[in-house]
Amino acid sequence: MPELPEVEVIRNGIAAYLIGQRIERVIVRTDRLRWPVPAQLGLLMEGEIIQRVGRRGKYLYLECGQGYLLVHLGMTGTLRIWPRHGHMHAMTDRHDHIDWMLENCVLRFRDPRRFGAILWHPREAGDILRHPRFAKIGIEPLSAAFNGAHLYQQTRGRRISIKQTLLSGQIVAGVGNIYACESLFRAGLHPARRAGRISASRYTKLADAIDATLTEAIEKGGSTLRDFSSSLGERGYFQLDCFVYGRAGQPCRKCAALIRRIVQQQRATYYCPQCQRF
DNA sequence: AAGCCTACCTGTTGGC
DNA sequence: TGCCAACAGGTAGGCT
Numbered sequence: 292m293p294e295l296p297e298v299e300v301i302r303n304g305i306a307a308y309l310i311g312q313r314i315e316r317v318i319v320r321t322d323r324l325r326w327p328v329p330a331q332l333g334l335l336m337e338g339e340i341i342q343r344v345g346r347r348g349k350y351l352y353l354e355c356g357q358g359y360l361l362v363h364l365g366m367t368g369t370l371r372i373w374p375r376h377g378h379m380h381a382m383t384d385r386h387d388h389i390d391w392m393l394e395n396c397v398l399r400f401r402d403p404r405r406f407g408a409i410l411w412h413p414r415e416a417g418d419i420l421r422h423p424r425f426a427k428i429g430i431e432p433l434s435a436a437f438n439g440a441h442l443y444q445q446t447r448g449r450r451i452s453i454k455q456t457l458l459s460g461q462i463v464a465g466v467g468n469i470y471a472c473e474s475l476f477r478a479g480l481h482p483a484r485r486a487g488r489i490s491a492s493r494y495t496k497l498a499d500a501i502d503a504t505l506t507e508a509i510e511k512g513g514s515t516l517r518d519f520s521s522s523l524g525e526r527g528y529f530q531l532d533c534f535v536y537g538r539a540g541q542p543c544r545k546c547a548a549l550i551r552r553i554v555q556q557q558r559a560t561y562y563c564p565q566c567q568r569f
Numbered sequence: 570a571a572g573c574c575t576a577c578c579t580g581t582t583g584g585c
Numbered sequence: 586t587g588c589c590a591a592c593a594g595g596t597a598g599g600c601t
Contacts, residue, residue, distance in 0.1 A: 292594060325577070325596080349595075366594055367579080386579090404578045406595065424597095451572060459572095460596080468594060556573070558594065 293364040295432065295465025296508035298349050301370055305398070306344040308372045309353065312393040314339050321388040325365060325408040328389065335411050336360065336391070347420060348428050348464030358413040361422070365406025373397040429462040432501050437463065439495030446486040446494075453489060453497075454482035454560050466501065470508065472536045472561050474501040481569045482560045483553070535561040 293301070317333040329335065339355035346352070351370070353360040362370065373380035373396060380390070380397045389409060391398040400409065412419055419425075429445075430437050445462045446453075456462060457471040466474065475482050477500035480493060489497075534544055539552035539561060548565035 294595090363595080365578090365596085402578095403580065404594095406578065408596095427597095449571080455572085458595090557575090559592090 292366050292467055292469065293349065293368065294467035294470050295346075295349060296470070296505050296512055298346055298351060298364065298465070299509050300512035301364075302344050302346045302351055305370055305372055308396050309341045309344055309393065309398065312341050312395060314341070314355075314391055314393060316392040318390040318392070319388070320383070320390075321405070324388065324402065324405050325363070326410065328409045329411045332389075332409070332411065335413075341393075345419070347425050347431070348460065349467070350424070352412075352419050354419070356414070358411055358416075359419040361408070361410040361412055361419070361424070362400070363408040365402060365404065365408065367404045368400065368402035368407030371399050371401065373399060428460050428464045430464065432463045432465060432505055437498060437502070439491060439498040442494040442498055443489075443491045446489065449486040451486060452483045452555060453480060453486045455556050456486040457501075458556075458558065463501065466505075468558055468560075469533065469536045470501070470504055473534055474504045476534045476563060476567060477504055479567055481567045482555065482562050484569050533561075535563055537561065 314336050317336050319328055319332055322328040322330075335358065336355065339357060341353050341355055343354040344351065345354065349363060351362040351364075353362070362368075364370070375392070375394075375396055380399070383390075383399075384401075386403040387399055387401045388405075389400040400407070410424075412422055430441060442462065446456060449456060451459075454471055454475060457466050457474070458468065460466070472482070474497065478493070478497040480489070480497060535550050538550040541550055542548070543550055543563040543566060546563065546565045548563055550561055551564055553560050553562070
């Protein structure tokens with residue numbers, strides 16, 4: 292599941308192939324994703340030149356002259372670069388939904404479960420960072436303004452658990468189930484602890500843990516996922532060696548206590564009962 | 570308003 | 586071995 296680090300690695304990996312390229316043709320094979328793909332996406336984008344590839348939370352955006360293409364990868368979405376020469380890109384399977392034919396390569400969106408989204412934001416509607424879809428999501432965890440004080444302030448009066456708070460995305464953007472669990476482990480915080488009852492100093496620890504967890508994941512992804520223009524594209528995606536996520540019943544890598552799995556708001560949470568305290 | 574639940578989707582896994 | 590149910594989870598929207 293692409294969370295912020297995976298999206299950032301993808302952004303960084305595809306940007307060099309895309310920037311400065313003219314979009315010659317757009318092929319939409321499936322227009323039913325999470326939301327309908329904009330009708331006439333080709334008319335909107337053909338002839339446009341990609342100027343920038345940005346990210347906000349788990350959203351990617353391609354900035355063009357007339358507007359922005361917003362991309363969300365959902366659970367199973369991928370973006371891959373294929374060379375235009377040769378015939379490799381002529382082979383598509385039923386989950387290859389959209390192709391952008393550029394001058395030198397093909398950008399392909401694939402998404403078996405179709406939880407992903409492709410949206411268009413015209414330039415006259417304003418800057419992409421003011422997009423209504425971005426208005427409700429929290430601060431970028433890798434930005435300078437993200438710290439323990441911010442978490443502390445934003446959680447006053449909150450009765451829900453810290454795990455659910457992180458997952459909601461309202462306070463910090465881009466942290467999904469895996470990195471929420473891993474960050475809480477790193478911070479030594481019990482996932483069921485009420486967010487509004489955590490001290491400022493423990494929030495400082497949590498902010499540092501989130502930063503370190505995401506940064507490390509990006510570095511690992513970056514080192515194993517160099518080449519987006521070939522079948523190597525997906526290598527390294529989930530090669531995380533997690534401390535807790537998905538490890539129920541197995542010994543903690545720090546203290547050997549058995550990792551527990553609980554369910555919070557219909558979602559699995561993994562934690563170490565020894566290392567993570569209320 | 571905060572918090573909780575559900576729908577959306579299909580590939581993979583586990584139990585019988 | 587085969588079948589089917591359960592499970593995986595990001596996010597908006599609807600409900601309390």
